[in-house]
Amino acid sequence: MVNWRFIFDSDYDSRTLLNRFHEESQRLLLPAYASDEITPALPSKEVTKVALRLKYQIEKVIPCELEHSVITNPNSDVITKKVIQTAREAGGEEYRACVLFCLIVCLRWFKVQSRVELWDSSLHKCRVLACEVIAKHIIESETDREYLMREALLKRYSIFHHGEESTPVNVIERAVDLHALRIIGSSGYQKCITYLWRGWYHQDEKDPSRFIEYRERANTNYWVHLSPDRIRTPAYQNTILVFFSLLYLALFTVVINTINPSGDLDFVEGILYVMTLAYICDELTKIWKVGRYYLGFWNVINLALYALLAVSFILRMIAVTRSDSDIAKRLKFNELSYNFLAFAAPMFWIRLLLFFDIYRFFGVMLVVLKVMMKESIIFFALLFFVLVGFLQAFVGMDQADRGIPVTEGIIRGMANTIVSAPNFDVFHTLAPPFGTILYYIYNFVIMV
Known part of the structure; x- marks a missing residue:
């Protein structure tokens, strides 16, 4: 520990x-x-x-x-x-x-x-x-x-x-x-x-x-190798883990494509949430035994996935406990529960990438992908301070010029610039020509 x-x-x-x-x-x-x-x-x-x-x-x-x-x-x-x-x-x-x-x-x-x-x-x-x-x-x-x-x-x-x-x-x-x-x-x-x-x-x-x-490894008889003691073999354990992960994904696919408008839990959803509880207990047990050093890139993705499913289950339980007279809130919580469930779909598929690392090609690519994602997180963390500085400048120009709040439009325009969809309309009206010049500088910084 x-x-x-x-x-x-x-x-x-x-x-x-x-x-x-x-x-x-x-x-x-x-x-x-x-x-x-x-x-x-x-x-x-x-x-x-x-x-x-x-x-x-x-x-x-x-x-x-x-x-x-x-x-x-x-x-x-x-x-x-x-x-x-x-x-x-x-x-x-x-x-x-x-x-x-x-x-x-x-x-x-x-x-x-x-x-x-x-x-x-x-x-x-x-x-x-x-x-x-x-x-x-x-x-x-x-x-x-x-x-x-x-x-x-x-x-x-x-x-x-x-x-x-x-x-x-x-x-x-x-x-x-x-x-x-x-x-x-x-x-x-x-x-x-x-x-x-x-x-x-x-x-x-x-x-x-x-x-x-293992003395029987050269034996060609299939039934000799079909022994309960062989379940501890890492290759077989990995196969079982992949099988249950694919089953987990299949259950999720069935659940997300067969929505229950009434909010009641069906059998497939029950299995999905029980498996989620088992995975959460497994992760918590490992964290308890190993400590903070157990937390890594894939563990964070798994924990985020299980957290979304846990929130979805809690919202579903809130919807189920609502009385029939309060049908509006029941439908609202039920819809919100399915929204959280759908939001977790990318993580379900990303989770499968972890099981490809036993193959040399995919293992190398996954290491590269993990490094790239870490560097991207660091980049956006540093970019945050740059964005705050430009946002403060634009908001200050707007207040000094007209005093009409357009903060929402400024934030939307800055976000569009990051995804290569600049919008000059809002910034042309901010303390001309200072707003336009500053926005050009901001575009240059984002591109660099």
Whole structure:
């Protein structure tokens, strides 16, 4: 859960950044039962020793700031084969499985240092890059696929700090948390993600810290794979999620095209609102568990959609509770309820775009679309201050010239200019020629 003290505490300084271990040592998600507690695969003290050895090695290999191309070059004179081999042997034969995890730990340490020690920020960023490059080389040079996935990438390890153990996590989780793109993009990592997505590797029911292979994946018999236990496979969960989303859209389409003038709820509308309630409860549960970091671009769209449907349902209930003698208000609230329902239609279809991100092409396009929409919001937020200045100028000219209020016409004309439909009639009459000149300036600013 979110550590609210870090948000509201005015004493949040560099010391807080260096002591964020307590935040990592708390469980954020399931399992929550004591019997499901995950224990680290190796002793945390030994894993910490390996991480410290790797940190010392990287500090010696990168003693000063370097060009990033020097570090990432395949034939680099800095990250040589001997450097990679030394890093691979940092844990010896007994603890070699935790080397990738320790490189991730070092990556985080250097990231924290780059934020705290601003005078050496570039140096620490070079060391962060070195951690990623070494980890990528180790992953891609490993020939034993089973060992790489089960021991190095999926086993959970923890470190020891100030007398406490951190929450056990694996390389797959930690690389995503730290946005280590070079590690995420390595072939071994992507193959492991594919195996998890298809359910070929899954958590052992008896030991949640261990991932086991699905033995029947090569079996061609359909009924062997039709098992309730396979419902936890991410690919199947995504299919079920898409199915219910399409059903949700179909119910909405039926409801919006079969309006009940009397205001009574029919069976299809009842299912639609029950599903909306289920989605709202699901979103609130995730926000409660994860905190404000759960809120993102798509979550905001979903919450806006559910809010509109909730308002539509409330208005419908108000209409239903009206007596037959008060038929005018009943029809008014019923119509208003359907207006809110219709207003939510674009969000229903936009919501489907979220499920296309599993395909590479659509995933890239959705990222571009999200960035463009964010930048558009920022642009209009900045444009607001410009619009207020011009609006104040036009209103001031109108009051000084005639004193006849035409504020509504001015606002409409300024809005039409933004959508490339300028109207000069209103502004020609405002304190000529100042109103006309100012409106030309306003058009120029909007076009730029």
